[in-house]
Amino acid sequence: MMTNPTGRLTQGQFSFLPDLTDAEITLQIEYGLKKGYAWSVEYTDDPHPRNCYWEMFGMPMFDLKDAAGVMMELKNCRKTFPNHYIRLMAFDSTRGIESVAMSFIVNRPKNEPGFGLARIEGAGRTMRYRISSYATDKPEGERYAG
Amino acid sequence: MNQPVEKGLVTEATKITDAKTRYSAGVLKYRQMGYWDGDYVPKDTDTICLFRITPQEGVDPVEAAAAVAGESSTATWTVVWTDRLTACDSYRAKAYKVEPVPGTPGQYFCWVAYDLILFEEGSIANMTASLIGNVFSFKPLKAARLEDIRIPVAYVKTFKGPPTGLVVERERLEKYGRPLLGATTKPKLGLSGRNYGRVIYEGLKGGLDFMKDDENINSQPFMHWRDRFLYVMDGVNKASAATGEVKGSYLNVTGATMEDMYERAEFAKELGSVVIMVDLVIGWTAIQSMANWCRKHDMIMHMHRAGHGTYTRQKNHGVSFRVMAKWLRLAGCDHLHTGTAVGKLEGDPLTVQGYYNVCRDSYTKTDLPRGLFFDMDWADTKKVMPVASGGIHAGQMHQLIDLFGDDVVLQFGGGTIGHPAGIQAGAVANRVALEAIVKARNEGRNIKEEGPKILQDAAKFCTPLKQALDTWKDVSFNYASTDTSDYAVTPATAM
Numbered sequence: 001m002m003t004n005p006t007g008r009l010t011q012g013q014f015s016f017l018p019d020l021t022d023a024e025i026t027l028q029i030e031y032g033l034k035k036g037y038a039w040s041v042e043y044t045d046d047p048h049p050r051n052c053y054w055e056m057f058g059m060p061m062f063d064l065k066d067a068a069g070v071m072m073e074l075k076n077c078r079k080t081f082p083n084h085y086i087r088l089m090a091f092d093s094t095r096g097i098e099s100v101a102m103s104f105i106v107n108r109p110k111n112e113p114g115f116g117l118a119r120i121e122g123a124g125r126t127m128r129y130r131i132s133s134y135a136t137d138k139p140e141g142e143r144y145a146g
Numbered sequence: 147m148n149q150p151v152e153k154g155l156v157t158e159a160t161k162i163t164d165a166k167t168r169y170s171a172g173v174l175k176y177r178q179m180g181y182w183d184g185d186y187v188p189k190d191t192d193t194i195c196l197f198r199i200t201p202q203e204g205v206d207p208v209e210a211a212a213a214v215a216g217e218s219s220t221a222t223w224t225v226v227w228t229d230r231l232t233a234c235d236s237y238r239a240k241a242y243k244v245e246p247v248p249g250t251p252g253q254y255f256c257w258v259a260y261d262l263i264l265f266e267e268g269s270i271a272n273m274t275a276s277l278i279g280n281v282f283s284f285k286p287l288k289a290a291r292l293e294d295i296r297i298p299v300a301y302v303k304t305f306k307g308p309p310t311g312l313v314v315e316r317e318r319l320e321k322y323g324r325p326l327l328g329a330t331t332k333p334k335l336g337l338s339g340r341n342y343g344r345v346i347y348e349g350l351k352g353g354l355d356f357m358k359d360d361e362n363i364n365s366q367p368f369m370h371w372r373d374r375f376l377y378v379m380d381g382v383n384k385a386s387a388a389t390g391e392v393k394g395s396y397l398n399v400t401g402a403t404m405e406d407m408y409e410r411a412e413f414a415k416e417l418g419s420v421v422i423m424v425d426l427v428i429g430w431t432a433i434q435s436m437a438n439w440c441r442k443h444d445m446i447m448h449m450h451r452a453g454h455g456t457y458t459r460q461k462n463h464g465v466s467f468r469v470m471a472k473w474l475r476l477a478g479c480d481h482l483h484t485g486t487a488v489g490k491l492e493g494d495p496l497t498v499q500g501y502y503n504v505c506r507d508s509y510t511k512t513d514l515p516r517g518l519f520f521d522m523d524w525a526d527t528k529k530v531m532p533v534a535s536g537g538i539h540a541g542q543m544h545q546l547i548d549l550f551g552d553d554v555v556l557q558f559g560g561g562t563i564g565h566p567a568g569i570q571a572g573a574v575a576n577r578v579a580l581e582a583i584v585k586a587r588n589e590g591r592n593i594k595e596e597g598p599k600i601l602q603d604a605a606k607f608c609t610p611l612k613q614a615l616d617t618w619k620d621v622s623f624n625y626a627s628t629d630t631s632d633y634a635v636t637p638a639t640a641m
Contacts, residue, residue, distance in 0.1 A: 002388060002389070002390070003388055004351050004352075004353075004388045004389045005351075005352055005353065005570055005571075005573075005574045005610075006353075009389070009390040010353065010389045010390060010391055011320065011390055011391055013322070013323045013324050013581060013584060013585075014581050014584075014585055015581075016353060016574070016577045016578045016581050016608075017578065017581050017582060017585060017604075018607060020585075024585075024589070027588065027589045027590070028585070028588050028589075031588040031589070031590070047390055048390075049320065049386055049389075049390050049391050049392045050320075050392065052317070052320055089322075090323070095508070095526075096313075096508045096526065096529070097313055098313070099313045099314075099316065099317055099322075100316070100317070100322045100323075101322060101323055102322055102323035103320075103322045103323060104323070114387070114388070114390065115386075115387040115388075115390060116387065117383060117384055117386075117387035124372075125376055126376070126416060126417065127376070127379070127380065127417070128418070129379075129383040129418065131383065131386055131387045
């Protein structure tokens, strides 16, 4: 268990709140659709803070206008990867933005062991830091089993 | 000596067109020298300045406006024949409109246009040397203020702008769809490096995205800069491991010389910091140099606007902060302190929103109640992340997000470190308040009206938030602002 005040990974927009219900997730999806964003479902078992490329559970749903469709994809993803981190991401293609506009976690492994910090001492008291997930010592797909 | 500025009211254009008369030795009125042209239509490539001027008693406003144009471009107090060696008409700025300031007797707005040739490409130092140079000490004016500026695309494109920009900053941090959260380490002065790093670690682990050096933390006897950087980065990395998030702390590299600043910035880079910080007082040239350094090293540049109040705050004299923000966006900073409207420091809400627009717009639209006098195309210049800092607390979260939206860093210094249950609890309170308000807004709720209820509901599952709301429930800074729009009456609010 992680020792930060939430006891869990705090990436994304809503990690400090109680887990969003499916009805609440739907409201967030609708907000994004109204803004013209395209939703995408992504999953990973390597939540390193700088691992930005989670696996895509299909492509971003550019032409989808109904939140139910996104929820269906999410449910499929949860079924396939019940013990992975899953997040919803919204893409905004507006000129001058052209980036991610929303991102929040919608599924977590049962246990979140967190990360270790290794220090490599250098000259003049300088330090190099290595952050690594306790889970990623195991191969992909076997990291959060049990 | 002759008085070059005529007394009495003469408003018709009186430019002397006969060259021999125009260039006879002696003193002419600025208007006669060609610095006033009521028929002038600014070119798309002109810079346009709007000055607020207070002429001395009896000085004609048109002549005063012409004098502003003259003294901020080519004029000297007397006729010089050497003008005739040059294409002098293109170098003369042209005042072309004068209007009384609504409801303020004795003050006038004057519009002045400047040809593109007047300013060195990519140099705010050069532009400011003209526009806020001699003219601000000019005797026939009691006071002058540069209210707003339209910088043409042709000149905008000579600047590289923010080294990172707010969109790429979010990608580097992997944080989207909500304001970022920060806190300034307190007390400002006196902490040893070791004690200082403790505050960094606690704040970041508790849920903040950034911690921040204060403007006057450089390298004083109680804490050498290297010591600070080493301890801070230990706190940053420990917090990152504890949360799984990218974290940062603005390392203030402000120093006495460029060599000092480069040395400090290099060390911050070596230690893996994502962000460095400079103070506005280092000056335009140093700002642009540090922006170049940041661009080269993928570093976010945080700008603390230390000192700006000496020339931005009073309405009758100085430079409006909206002009400073435009210059700073071009000069190249990624974060800029732009006010809170509800906190302890000066700022009328609409006027402050105008500054935010200047930082984040792709195209700034004229909006007089927000103090924006011009349309201005930013020509794809990267966007600056505004920073709201100074006397704000979790209980104001709904107001802050309602006023400023998502693209802002909200900094709660006292509001984090002063929490009765400690720094981590303070950070938790702020992060929970922020996420609760963002979630509710996205769900379609009216956060301005329902904000207090949304926060109280969140406090039911979050004791630190409850403690924060109880501790600071009555704190507000409800004073009238000195710098407000002339086109709408908007008292400062701190509900």
